[in-house]
Amino acid sequence: MSNKAAWLKAEKERPLVVEDAPMPVPGPHEVIIRNHAVAINPVNWALQAMAIFPVQYPFIGGNDAAGEIVEIGSEVKDYKVGDRVLAACWANGTPEGQANSAFQLYFSAKDEFIAKLPDNTSYAGGSVFPLAMATAASALFQKDKHGLELPKINPESQGKVVLVWGGGTSVGACAIQMLVGAGYDVATTANGRNLEAMKELGAKYVFDYTKETVVEDIVSALKGQDSVGAFCSVMGPDIIRCGQIVDKIGGKKFVSTVLPTNMPTTEGLPEGVETCNVWGDTLFQCEVGAVVWGWITPALETGALKPAPPPLIVGEGLGQAQVAVDRWKEGVSYQKVVFTL
Numbered sequence: 001m002s003n004k005a006a007w008l009k010a011e012k013e014r015p016l017v018v019e020d021a022p023m024p025v026p027g028p029h030e031v032i033i034r035n036h037a038v039a040i041n042p043v044n045w046a047l048q049a050m051a052i053f054p055v056q057y058p059f060i061g062g063n064d065a066a067g068e069i070v071e072i073g074s075e076v077k078d079y080k081v082g083d084r085v086l087a088a089c090w091a092n093g094t095p096e097g098q099a100n101s102a103f104q105l106y107f108s109a110k111d112e113f114i115a116k117l118p119d120n121t122s123y124a125g126g127s128v129f130p131l132a133m134a135t136a137a138s139a140l141f142q143k144d145k146h147g148l149e150l151p152k153i154n155p156e157s158q159g160k161v162v163l164v165w166g167g168g169t170s171v172g173a174c175a176i177q178m179l180v181g182a183g184y185d186v187a188t189t190a191n192g193r194n195l196e197a198m199k200e201l202g203a204k205y206v207f208d209y210t211k212e213t214v215v216e217d218i219v220s221a222l223k224g225q226d227s228v229g230a231f232c233s234v235m236g237p238d239i240i241r242c243g244q245i246v247d248k249i250g251g252k253k254f255v256s257t258v259l260p261t262n263m264p265t266t267e268g269l270p271e272g273v274e275t276c277n278v279w280g281d282t283l284f285q286c287e288v289g290a291v292v293w294g295w296i297t298p299a300l301e302t303g304a305l306k307p308a309p310p311p312l313i314v315g316e317g318l319g320q321a322q323v324a325v326d327r328w329k330e331g332v333s334y335q336k337v338v339f340t341l
């Protein structure tokens with residue numbers, strides 16, 4: 001076996017260059033995966049175009065992958081060679097971390113970062129989840145963040161409502177499905193053309209965010225209900241709009257956000273409304289990671305979790321990594337850009 005990667009050879013350089021890469025070796029709790037599908041996240045573009053955080057070059061990026069296990073470490077218990085899995089890759093920019101990056105044919109992943117794909121889920125379908133789900137779950141369920149109830153199979157109704165602003169984003173689509181899986185009634189905003197898809201994800205109330213009256217519409221629909229706050233899956237002034245909504249409808253005055261931890265929360269929130277920022281890669285630093293990753297496989301099996309947004313496959317081969325990043329930058333509307341391998 002030999003490995004190849006789509007390398008970012010130097011800061012802000014493009015295109016990514018396909019060249020040989022070291023063949024990863026599994027640590028005791030790691031598996032080696034033959035990659036079959038890679039999904040694109042905003043950070044993949046931002047790192048290449050804007051060098052938003054320091055990494056050592058040449059660098060292998062990519063956070064979302066799905067493939068087949070070809071080797072297992074000595075302490076791995078629940079997986080075997082041949083298992084089809086999705087994997088979270090943290091691509092943390094250190095030479096050791098390069099092995100756990102998605103833009104390559106073979107990569108390593110800790111056994112806690114992977115989840116089996118049932119027969120009803122393709123590699124492309126499985127690849128849409130890792131970073132989006134890790135981000136949404138970290139914000140929604142960590143005790144020092146939003147602190148909501150965790151998803152389970154066959155949940156009982158909580159009798160409470162939560163707003164997910166931006167259900168058409170990858171992070172928002174994961175948030176909706178996990179919150180429905182935790183028994184919450186979910187209200188969400190999306191582009192008018194995607195509202196039906198939001199209902200299919202389980203949202204009870206859907207609103208077109210492009211309408212001028214969206215804030216008033218949400219307030220009049222949710223006022224008086226037992227609200228546990230809002231999760232805003234887009235950055236910018238919508239965080240303020242979420243703050244205004246939770247302030248007006250009553251209940252928990254809390255807005256969890258996707259703002260990275262080192263970024264200030266937007267000013268202008270109504271008094272008394274609290275927020276939290278998040279790093280998706282903190283998911284496995286507490287019990288939330290194991291519970292959420294443990295929920296993925298049975299939830300996919302029962303249909304409680306669907307690959308969403310649906311994969312938009314741009315092509316096959318590592319040469320498609322740059323094409324896929326560029327395609328994301330052109331704009332997506334409830335689509336997850338994926339290339340296959």
Ligand SMILES: NC(=O)c1ccc[n+]([C@@H]2O[C@H](COP(=O)([O-])OP(=O)(O)OC[C@H]3O[C@@H](n4cnc5c(N)ncnc54)[C@H](OP(=O)(O)O)[C@@H]3O)[C@@H](O)[C@H]2O)c1
Pocket residue numbers: 041042043131132135165166167168169170171172189190191194209233234235238258259260261278279280281332333334335
């Ligand atoms: N802090 C972290 O660790 C972390 C990790 C991952 C992601 N993030 C951040 O989370 C955000 C979402 O990422 P993603 O990958 O889920 O994005 P994405 O899927 O690429 O988002 C695209 C979607 O956003 C929708 N959208 C754009 N503006 C909107 C608005 N004002 N209200 C509602 N929907 C809107 C678009 O809707 P249309 O259909 O109208 O085009 C489109 O469907 C990004 O800002 C990303 O940087 C943070």
